[in-house]
Amino acid sequence: MPDTAADRSETGEASDVALFAEIPLTKQDILNCSYSNWYNKFNKHTLSRVEILKPIPKEFVDYLASDEFTLPKEAPHESSLFTKPRCNSDNEYSDWEDDELVETSNNSKRPDPTLKFNDFHNDVKRVFTEFKSVAPKLNWSAPQDSTWIMVNKTMQCHSPSDVYLLLKSSDYINHDLYHAFDGLDDQTPVEPSTFDYELVLREWVDVNPSMEFRCFVRDRQLIAISQRDLNYYDFLEEIQDQVLEKIAMFFDDVLLPKFDSNSFVFDVYIPKTIAKVFLIDINPFARKTDSLLFSWHELATLKVDDDDVKFRLVTKYNTGQFASKAHGQNHVPKDVLDASLDTAGMIELAQRWAKLLSSDGTTNLQDDDDDDDEDDTDEL
Known part of the structure; x- marks a missing residue:
């Protein structure tokens, strides 16, 4: 039955994150997910x-x-x-x-x-x-x-x-x-x-990121589906039942008979016509794989009936998503990323940057950090 990200907080499913559920993982599971090991079996279904x-x-x-x-x-x-710049009157x-x-x-x-x-x-x-x-x-x-x-x-x-x-x-x-x-x-x-x-x-093929989904299989049963691009798309709620049906049929008819691991994670792309499911990748059922709108504790302990697949979508527009953009930690210094997630931290960073710009050039952020540490020590 489809559910939403909001349901987790309402039902308390994510409140037990302190618990650590064991997730079995073998060398063969890893090897089965190596691209060449599954591609020849399913190349007719790739994009x-x-x-x-x-x-x-x-x-x-x-x-x-x-x-x-x-x-x-x-x-x-x-x-x-390496795009060579063209000379003009400005340069x-x-x-x-x-x-x-x-x-x-x-x-x-x-x-x-x-x-x-x-x-x-x-x-x-x-x-x-x-x-x-x-x-x-x-x-x-x-x-x-x-x-x-x-x-x-x-x-x-x-x-x-x-x-x-x-x-x-x-x-x-x-x-x-x-x-x-x-x-x-x-x-x-x-x-x-x-x-x-x-x-x-x-x-390379251009795809619509709103129609990419990550699907979780545990003990040869499809248990959960999450949208991959964590932005809000209002039309997904209208078609989620059709998408779920297509993915379930694809899993039963294509993947289940041929893929050797009992538990795994697979990514699919579905055009808006919902006419076909394309296999993008297969990953290990392990914490190293991004669980997106689920927690790994949920996925490891989720109790579902045979036809009860948890389907989660982003259900409202979230401006905070831009501050925590995927892989954002690779784009900017860590101080900037941490500050972007906290208003007080952003104000502090702006003050430090203003101090740096008004200095005579001998001050740097590391010096400022040292000053802050000294101030903190004095207060203690």
């Missing part, structure tokens, strides 16, 4: 064409893990990151032109990083001859947290340079490389030699 480059060479993994942000030297202006000459020359000179002295994985780099370039643009990901995660660095603020990549910069800037990608098997019931270390890292390049 776009996909190229999977596997295995990723060790040299490329080392490049992603390194702190150096040198990008491929060839054809840099094919990337959306015929400025200091940044000299800075650009210095930066270009410095980059020219650095070795091209792709020399260490040239064959793999050529494979990536080949994909761009087939797909005009792509959305990248590794085995489990997409670099959604690093889209702030892109001009279009999306994962749409027009060149290998775009792909590499997104991947290198993402904590999610770092998770795939070094923490994918954290939290397993079996604490035996997972050797990298037992599986292959892969680069998934999905042909």
